[in-house]
Amino acid sequence: MNTQVVHFHPRPETFKQNSQAALADKPLRKSLRTAMDMLMTKRKMVLSDEQELQMLRTLCEHVRQHALSKLPDLLVQLEENLTKRGVRVHWAETVEEAQQIIYGIMETHNGKLMVKGKSMVSEEIELNHYLESKGIRAVESDLGEFIVQMAGEKPTHIVMPAIHKTKEQVSELFHNNLGTELTDDVDKLTGFARAALRDIYRTADIGLSGVNFAVAETGTLCLVENEGNGRLSTTVPPVHIAITGIEKVVANLTDVVPLYSQLPRTAIGQPITTYFNMITGPRRSEELDGPQEMHLVLLDNGRSQAYGEEQMRRTLQCIRCGACMNHCPVYTRIGGAAYGTTYPGPIGEIISPHLMGLEKTRDLPTACSMCGACVEVCPVKIPITEQMARLREEAQRSPNENVNYPIKGQGASHSFGESIAWRIFNGSFGHTKAYRALGWFSTTFRALTPPWQLGWTENHVPLKPAEKTLQQMLAERKQNKQ
Amino acid sequence: MSARNNILAKLRKANAYPMDLPRTEEYYQEMSPSWDNEIERLKHWAKCMRAVKTEIFWVRENNWEETLIQVAQQKNLKNMLVSKNTEHGKRATTALQAASLEVRNFEQKIDDWKDEFFAEVDAGFTSSLCGIAHTGTIMLTSSVAEPRSQSLVPPVHFCLFDTRKMYDTFYAAMQGEKLAADMPTNVILISGPSKTADIQLTLAFGAHGPRDLVVLAVLPEHINPADLEVAA
Ligand code: SF4
Numbered sequence: 256m257n258t259q260v261v262h263f264h265p266r267p268e269t270f271k272q273n274s275q276a277a278l279a280d281k282p283l284r285k286s287l288r289t290a291m292d293m294l295m296t297k298r299k300m301v302l303s304d305e306q307e308l309q310m311l312r313t314l315c316e317h318v319r320q321h322a323l324s325k326l327p328d329l330l331v332q333l334e335e336n337l338t339k340r341g342v343r344v345h346w347a348e349t350v351e352e353a354q355q356i357i358y359g360i361m362e363t364h365n366g367k368l369m370v371k372g373k374s375m376v377s378e379e380i381e382l383n384h385y386l387e388s389k390g391i392r393a394v395e396s397d398l399g400e401f402i403v404q405m406a407g408e409k410p411t412h413i414v415m416p417a418i419h420k421t422k423e424q425v426s427e428l429f430h431n432n433l434g435t436e437l438t439d440d441v442d443k444l445t446g447f448a449r450a451a452l453r454d455i456y457r458t459a460d461i462g463l464s465g466v467n468f469a470v471a472e473t474g475t476l477c478l479v480e481n482e483g484n485g486r487l488s489t490t491v492p493p494v495h496i497a498i499t500g501i502e503k504v505v506a507n508l509t510d511v512v513p514l515y516s517q518l519p520r521t522a523i524g525q526p527i528t529t530y531f532n533m534i535t536g537p538r539r540s541e542e543l544d545g546p547q548e549m550h551l552v553l554l555d556n557g558r559s560q561a562y563g564e565e566q567m568r569r570t571l572q573c574i575r576c577g578a579c580m581n582h583c584p585v586y587t588r589i590g591g592a593a594y595g596t597t598y599p600g601p602i603g604e605i606i607s608p609h610l611m612g613l614e615k616t617r618d619l620p621t622a623c624s625m626c627g628a629c630v631e632v633c634p635v636k637i638p639i640t641e642q643m644a645r646l647r648e649e650a651q652r653s654p655n656e657n658v659n660y661p662i663k664g665q666g667a668s669h670s671f672g673e674s675i676a677w678r679i680f681n682g683s684f685g686h687t688k689a690y691r692a693l694g695w696f697s698t699t700f701r702a703l704t705p706p707w708q709l710g711w712t713e714n715h716v717p718l719k720p721a722e723k724t725l726q727q728m729l730a731e732r733k734q735n736k737q
Numbered sequence: 738m739s740a741r742n743n744i745l746a747k748l749r750k751a752n753a754y755p756m757d758l759p760r761t762e763e764y765y766q767e768m769s770p771s772w773d774n775e776i777e778r779l780k781h782w783a784k785c786m787r788a789v790k791t792e793i794f795w796v797r798e799n800n801w802e803e804t805l806i807q808v809a810q811q812k813n814l815k816n817m818l819v820s821k822n823t824e825h826g827k828r829a830t831t832a833l834q835a836a837s838l839e840v841r842n843f844e845q846k847i848d849d850w851k852d853e854f855f856a857e858v859d860a861g862f863t864s865s866l867c868g869i870a871h872t873g874t875i876m877l878t879s880s881v882a883e884p885r886s887q888s889l890v891p892p893v894h895f896c897l898f899d900t901r902k903m904y905d906t907f908y909a910a911m912q913g914e915k916l917a918a919d920m921p922t923n924v925i926l927i928s929g930p931s932k933t934a935d936i937q938l939t940l941a942f943g944a945h946g947p948r949d950l951v952v953l954a955v956l957p958e959h960i961n962p963a964d965l966e967v968a969a
Contacts, residue, residue: 321757324754472917487946491886501748516907543846543881
């Protein structure tokens with residue numbers, strides 16, 4: 256079975272080119288449109304009680320903000336409770352550290368095969384690629400992830416990684432890689448993947464998973480899923496490694512109830528998932544299954560930067576439901592691959608600059624029409640458009656300006672010409688005489704307006720000053736009345 | 738400084754102001770669903786579970802084995818993994834053996850019989866801790882007698898559920914069972930057989946875990962199974 260990763264993925268630095276290519280891909284646009292329309296309709300149906308929805312959103316926002324307000328203490332409490340239960344907790348500041356910790360555990364066990372439940376953080380640290388370079392095979396077990404891994408691609412949606420693929424494409428992939436018959440029967444295709452993966456669970460040395468919520472009070476790691484691949488990956492192999500961003504902690508067990516109540520409904524319009532798995536430590540001495548050894552890797556990778564300041568901190572409330580991308584007019588037209596980041600769509604536009612720096616991601620916060628659809632559907636009320644505006648400002652700010660909370664890559668989009676233009680705008684609009692002079696100049700020489708005006712005229716007619724200024728028109732009106 | 742200390746130092750530097758506890762209890766007091774009576778609640782639970790392809794059979798405490806055997810025979814099962822240390826496991830064993838169905842036990846650690854377990858076991862039989870009416874869910878906990886893979890690896894999962902242990906919501910179940918006080922290694926909420934919609938958003942069952950979930954729902958004497966099947 257070929258599940259090797261091919262590495263020619265789009266990068267966020269080339270976002271503009273990526274999106275142009277995606278816009279030209281008609282089948283992709285069609286399948287995205289159909290999928291997003293269906294997801295939006297299903298969400299609406301299961302969240303039709305407006306009063307319940309708004310009260311639940313407020314509660315979930317409170318749960319997440321409460322946890323973030325005590326984040327360092329909760330992380331320590333989580334570590335204490337996990338350690339008591341026999342879980343080894345590792346902290347990683349960077350991607351490299353997280354990769355090495357996981358590789359170190361694999362090495363101790365002489366592990367050669369890892370089975371992975373769904374984990375966006377493991378995508379973030381490019382774990383498959385890293386382990387492959389060390390001679391270790393990591394196989395994705397979530398069906399969508401399994402498909403994109405086989406195709407040598409990256410997930411294009413955080414909840415439905417293979418949303419961009421048709422069943423015919425999946426069938427061809429399976430045919431070429433698993434030797435199965437060509438079919439457009441989804442049940443059959445699912446069965447082929449089931450057969451291939453059950454051998455992997457059985458023989459894997461290590462199972463890796465993500466974490467939806469980590470409960471500080473009890474040292475419990477929660478996993479939300481439909482397929483059972485998460486349960487199998489965390490139960491059958493002798494070692495379980497969980498990996499999560501440091502922001503995923505909640506204070507108390509009861510906190511997971513409202514969050515879980517919203518997650519499947521907001522994400523895919525499903526009233527509840529098939530499984531909600533709560534793991535509290537490895538197998539105890541008399542128990543007959545479950546991992547003999549368990550680890551948790553807590554990853555920072557820029558999250559502490561977002562945490563440093565109140566407005567940005569709200570980015571970390573996210574529960575990764577993907578609703579913001581399902582409702583985003585930009586995502587729906589270009590798809591997840593164009594972003595070139597682990598997290599696409601609105602949440603990707605506001606979290607990626609913290610993870611990767613604005614140098615690489617400066618175009619992402621501009622990929623937004625500020626329609627606010629994402630804000631309206633976010634189950635934890637993240638003011639996404641506000642964050643977007645702030646990141647645009649940070650990208651435009653002079654790189655030399657001293658600020659209280661510097662953002663990695665500050666000034667990545669700073670342009671001397673643009674800052675001069677804004678200064679002129681400010682100067683002329685802030686002073687009566689200058690403003691009048693500008694008005695006279697613009698109306699008198701309007702015939703000289705260039706027909707080509709940077710990016711604007713690519714999609715719009717050229718801007719041309721009016722024949723008369725507002726003042727002139729008002730003055731004339733007054734005169735006519737007298 | 739270690740990564741741990743660096744991360745904690747950066748977070749502490751932010752000086753976030755601790756907030757009040759969220760009012761989860763108040764929310765669930767106000768927003769919890771309610772039903773006119775026990776029958777309506779059971780009907781709602783069953784409707785939700787059947788919507789995701791769970792097979793529910795209404796049974797009585799004194800004869801649930803009959804249904805277990807009937808369904809096992811209908812499904813052409815050759816064997817079933819049963820606990821030999823629980824009361825219900827012993828009763829199931831006797832019944833299965835009388836019907837010439839092979840009974841398997843979880844006698845050794847999973848590591849020592851994985852290949853056989855994956856290849857040969859047709860079904861697993863467990864009990865459940867409680868049910869959740871609102872979402873159509875059963876809750877199971879791991880134990881020495883019923884390890885978590887008993888409900889996970891075999892293609893068919895039979896679950897014995899005492900309907901008197903039904904809670905309105907997950908919140909009520911969590912409080913009622915005092916879960917936070919002593920968490921088992923694994924608590925699992927199950928709402929149907931394994932499924933996926935990862936290929937073109939088309940729903941397919943039996944992705945990785947059990948393809949069939951059969952719930953033997955034990956009714957108290959005062960509830961007539963026929964009342965539960967009348968259209969709502
Ligand atoms: S930002 Fe909000 S809507 Fe988007 S993934 Fe996160 S929680 Fe969901």
